[in-house]
Amino acid sequence: MTAPLRLVVFDCDGTLIDSQHMIVAAMAHVFAAHGLAALPRADVLSIVGLSLDEALAALLPDTEPGIRRRITQSYKDAFFEIRHRADLAEPLFPGVREALAALHARPGTVLGIATGKSQRGLAHALETHGLRDYFVTLQTADDAPSKPHPEMLRRAMRAVGAAAADTALVGDTSYDIEMARAAGAHAFGVDWGYHAPETLRSSGAHFVLSDFAALAPALDALWTGEPRQAVREATVHGRREP
Incomplete structure (x- = not known):
């Protein structure tokens, strides 16, 4: 057989x-760009593994879907813009x-x-x-x-x-x-x-x-x-x- x-x-x-340093840095960058208060590191890492849409919905449950969509795109852009920083090695x-x-x-x-x-x-x-x-x-x-x-x-x-x-x-x-x-x-x-x-x-x-x-x-x-x-x-x- x-x-x-x-x-x-x-x-x-x-x-x-x-990838924790990169994820936390990208999220902090995006939150600041959109005038949102930074979240504790533990909160950000708790959603690693979810898709980005689901992760942001969990982190920002009271934010309008349209705003979350803009934040989602900003995160994708930020992640690739800062990925070459030596302090954010993965x-x-x-x-x-x-x-x-x-x-x-x-x-x-x-x-x-x-x-x-x-x-x-x-x-x-x-x-x-x-x-x-x-x-x-x-x-x-x-x-x-x-x-x-x-x-x-x-x-x-x-x-x-x-x-x-x-x-x-x-x-x-x-x-x-x-x-x-x-x-x-x-x-x-x-x-x-x-x-x-x-x-x-x-x-x-x-x-x-x-x-x-x-x-x-x-x-x-x-x-x-x-x-x-x-x-x-x-x-x-x-x-x-x-």
């Missing part, structure tokens, strides 16, 4: 790339490149991305870090409803022909976890992103990783049908020291 195709889909901001999180390379080399395993970024923003990020060739499917907020709606993940599964049981989503926010659960996929949280581990667990994460080195053994344990405790041990194998 042919082995099933395995699909591992990653969120981008907060999971692969530490580095990869530790272990990202090694983990992607190892999974990409596995027969029968393919990788994808599901992100609240636009196609333009995602293309720039992947090109900057030389990651584009690792992924066979790229799903963005341009193509489907915002997370936590499951359509982005469903589109990724359809694109490669993977079943939900053979799909894992790796993300750092409750929106990622809720999307994965709604699509019937396995939900892996990471504890280095923008939502707290307890938030990921309460949202339904099957496991929360503390190091990218733990991802491959956790997937192995999951898909070979090993007991839940074996998967749990795999997820903490590479835990970083505080």
Whole structure:
């Protein structure tokens, strides 16, 4: 019998790339330009993962839709205007490149991305870090409803022909976890992103990783049908020291 195709889909901001400084700076720039009071950093980071429209609706619930649309466009423009500032670098999180390379080399395993970024923003990020060739499917907020709606993940599964049981989503926010659960996929949280581990667990994460080195053994344990405790041990194998 042919082995099933395995699909591992990653969120981008907060999971692969530490983009917090850029996001906070762009949001502060736009709010100031529109005469709005700056928001606390934690509030801005809490909406990372949503599409930009949904994020601004959450941050500015009492603002007229027309004004929000103008702010949305201003944010897109600002993000690309200031992306070359040295103090706003968007580095990869530790272990990202090694983990992607190892999974990409596995027969029968393919990788994808599901992100609240636009196609333009995602293309720039992947090109900057030389990651584009690792992924066979790229799903963005341009193509489907915002997370936590499951359509982005469903589109990724359809694109490669993977079943939900053979799909894992790796993300750092409750929106990622809720999307994965709604699509019937396995939900892996990471504890280095923008939502707290307890938030990921309460949202339904099957496991929360503390190091990218733990991802491959956790997937192995999951898909070979090993007991839940074996998967749990795999997820903490590479835990970083505080």
